[in-house]
Amino acid sequence: MTLSPDDIPSRTAVARRIGDWVAGVRRRDIPEPAAAVALDCIVDTLGVALAGTGDAAARLAADEARASYAAGPSRLLTGGRLCAEGAVFANVAAAHALDFDDNSYAGFVHGSAVVVPTALAMVEVAGGGGSDLLTAVTAGAEAQYALAESVGNGVYHDGWWTTALFGAVGAAAAGAKALRLDGRTTADAIAFALCGTGGMRACFGTGAKPLLAAQAAANGVRAVRLAARGLSVPHGVVEDPRGFARLIATDRFDPAAVEALGRCWRLLDPGIDTKLYPVCLSAHAAIDAVRDLMTERGLTSHDIRSIQCRVPPVVAANLTYGQPATAGEARFSLPFAVACAMLYGTLALEHLDEATLADPLLRQAAGRVSMTADPDWNADPGRARIAPEGAEVSVETITGERLVRFCASARGTAARPLSATEHAAKFRTCAARAIGPDAAEHLHRKLCRIEAEVGLSGLFDPAHHADRS
Structure with missing residues (x-):
C-alpha cells in the first residue's frame, strides 16, 4: 500500500x-x-x-x-x-x-x-x-x-x-x-x-x-x-x-x-511541455505567433520589414544570443528562431547546422528581429500564470501594415498539447537519425506498449525491433 x-x-x-x-x-x-x-x-x-x-x-x-x-x-x-x-x-x-x-x-x-x-x-x-x-x-x-x-x-x-x-x-x-x-x-x-x-x-x-x-x-x-x-x-x-x-x-x-505527493500529480498539473521545436522553450511562443500570422495573412519573408517581440524577463534572460555562431548558441537565440520561421515556415533539427547559421539570408532575416523584455510582464498574476514564457509579436510589413499576435503558450506545452500523431512523428524523425526509419518505427511500437515487456535488455537491439506475432 x-x-x-x-x-x-x-x-x-x-x-x-x-x-x-x-x-x-x-x-x-x-x-x-x-x-x-x-x-x-x-x-x-x-x-x-x-x-x-x-x-x-x-x-x-x-x-x-x-x-x-x-x-x-x-x-x-x-x-x-x-x-x-x-x-x-x-x-x-x-x-x-x-x-x-x-x-x-x-x-x-x-x-x-x-x-x-x-x-x-x-x-x-x-x-x-x-x-x-x-x-x-x-x-x-x-x-x-x-x-x-x-x-x-x-x-x-x-x-x-x-x-x-x-x-x-x-x-x-x-x-x-x-x-x-x-x-x-x-x-x-x-x-x-x-x-x-x-x-x-x-x-x-x-x-x-x-x-x-x-x-x-x-x-x-x-x-x-x-x-x-x-x-x-x-x-x-x-x-x-x-x-x-x-x-x-x-x-x-x-x-x-x-x-501532497501521491495526491497531486505534477505530471498532470502543471503538466509536461513537449517541444515541437529543437530550441529553448522560451523561443517557442514567438515562433508560433510568427508562423500563425504569416499563414493567416499569406505572408512570405519578403513581405516583412521587421518583427518586434515583447517577452517576459525570463525569456530575455534565456535567449541571450543575437547573432549565434554555433548550433548551441542558436538554441538560445530568438532572432535565429524567428528568422527560421520566416524563411522556412518552421524550425527543425536540420536547420541547426553550420550551413544555415552561415546563410546570408538567415542572418539578414535575423537582423530584422528584435526582442524587448517587459519588466511589468509578471505584475499581472494571471498573465504570469498562463504565459510564463509567452510572447507578443508585432510584425511590420513592407507596406507599413502592423500585425500583432499574442501567444500565451506554445504548441506542445501542457496548455496546448501535441496530438498522438504529432508525438509519433517527432519520435520517428528523431530516432531515424540514429537507427534509420524502419527501426525507428518498430522501436516506437515497442515503446508504446512498454508495460508488456518483461525485460528491457533487448529493447534497442535491431533483432528485437520487429513486433512479435
Missing part, C-alpha cells in the same frame, strides 16, 4: 517524506492519466536522445563514459553496455544535447532527460520490465517536481539551473525505485544527492549544459549505490539552517508541495 502523507508524522524530514513515498508507490497507485503522460515522456525522451547521440557534447560524454566506467548491464544508446552510472552519464547527455527534450513549470525543470535514462539503466540493473520502468520514471519525476515546487521558481530566476539542481534528486528517486529500496535508504540517497547538487544557467548555449545534466544524473545514481551499501545521511538536509532551503532557495520553502 502506498504510504500517504497523512501517515507520516509532521516532524518527519523532507527527504524522508520523499523517500517513503517513492518506496511505497506502486504501479497500481499511479492514476492512468498520469501513467499515460509518463509513457509519453519515455517515448519522447528516448527519441530525442537517439537523435542527440550525434551531437558533439553527447559524443564527448559517451567517450568519457567508456574510458572511465566499468562494463555492466546498462545499455549505451550509441552501442555497448556499461555500469549504470556510466550509461546514465552518456545517455542523459544525449537526451539533453539538442534541447529538444520536455520541460515542466514545476521548477522550470527538464525532468525527463534526467529521469528516463536513469530509470532505464537502473531497471536493467535490477532485471525489471516495462512496468517497472514506467513506475520508476513516475516516481523520479514526481519526487523531483515536488521538491522543485516546494521552493518555487525563484530559484531558477536567481540563476540556478534547475535541471542540474533537482536532477540529482530525480535520478536518485528513480534509481532507488528501480532497485526497490526501502524508504529510509531512498531518503539517504536523496539526502546525499541534495548535499552535493548544483548548476548555473551561465552554461546555456554551450555543451556544458547537457553535460551538467549528465553529471547530476550520474551523481544521483552514485548516491543510490552508496545508500544501498549502507551510507547514512541526515534526512533534514532541506530544512537544516545550513541546508538546501536556506542556501539555495533563500528560505523560500513550502513543505505542502512534498506532503
Whole structure:
C-alpha cells in the first residue's frame, strides 16, 4: 500500500517524506492519466536522445563514459553496455544535447532527460520490465517536481539551473525505485544527492549544459549505490539552517508541495511541455505567433520589414544570443528562431547546422528581429500564470501594415498539447537519425506498449525491433 502523507508524522524530514513515498508507490497507485503522460515522456525522451547521440557534447560524454566506467548491464544508446552510472552519464547527455527534450513549470525543470535514462539503466540493473520502468520514471519525476515546487521558481530566476539542481534528486528517486529500496535508504540517497547538487544557467548555449545534466544524473545514481551499501545521511538536509532551503532557495520553502505527493500529480498539473521545436522553450511562443500570422495573412519573408517581440524577463534572460555562431548558441537565440520561421515556415533539427547559421539570408532575416523584455510582464498574476514564457509579436510589413499576435503558450506545452500523431512523428524523425526509419518505427511500437515487456535488455537491439506475432 502506498504510504500517504497523512501517515507520516509532521516532524518527519523532507527527504524522508520523499523517500517513503517513492518506496511505497506502486504501479497500481499511479492514476492512468498520469501513467499515460509518463509513457509519453519515455517515448519522447528516448527519441530525442537517439537523435542527440550525434551531437558533439553527447559524443564527448559517451567517450568519457567508456574510458572511465566499468562494463555492466546498462545499455549505451550509441552501442555497448556499461555500469549504470556510466550509461546514465552518456545517455542523459544525449537526451539533453539538442534541447529538444520536455520541460515542466514545476521548477522550470527538464525532468525527463534526467529521469528516463536513469530509470532505464537502473531497471536493467535490477532485471525489471516495462512496468517497472514506467513506475520508476513516475516516481523520479514526481519526487523531483515536488521538491522543485516546494521552493518555487525563484530559484531558477536567481540563476540556478534547475535541471542540474533537482536532477540529482530525480535520478536518485528513480534509481532507488528501480532497485526497490526501502524508504529510509531512498531518503539517504536523496539526502546525499541534495548535499552535493548544483548548476548555473551561465552554461546555456554551450555543451556544458547537457553535460551538467549528465553529471547530476550520474551523481544521483552514485548516491543510490552508496545508500544501498549502507551510507547514512541526515534526512533534514532541506530544512537544516545550513541546508538546501536556506542556501539555495533563500528560505523560500513550502513543505505542502512534498506532503501532497501521491495526491497531486505534477505530471498532470502543471503538466509536461513537449517541444515541437529543437530550441529553448522560451523561443517557442514567438515562433508560433510568427508562423500563425504569416499563414493567416499569406505572408512570405519578403513581405516583412521587421518583427518586434515583447517577452517576459525570463525569456530575455534565456535567449541571450543575437547573432549565434554555433548550433548551441542558436538554441538560445530568438532572432535565429524567428528568422527560421520566416524563411522556412518552421524550425527543425536540420536547420541547426553550420550551413544555415552561415546563410546570408538567415542572418539578414535575423537582423530584422528584435526582442524587448517587459519588466511589468509578471505584475499581472494571471498573465504570469498562463504565459510564463509567452510572447507578443508585432510584425511590420513592407507596406507599413502592423500585425500583432499574442501567444500565451506554445504548441506542445501542457496548455496546448501535441496530438498522438504529432508525438509519433517527432519520435520517428528523431530516432531515424540514429537507427534509420524502419527501426525507428518498430522501436516506437515497442515503446508504446512498454508495460508488456518483461525485460528491457533487448529493447534497442535491431533483432528485437520487429513486433512479435
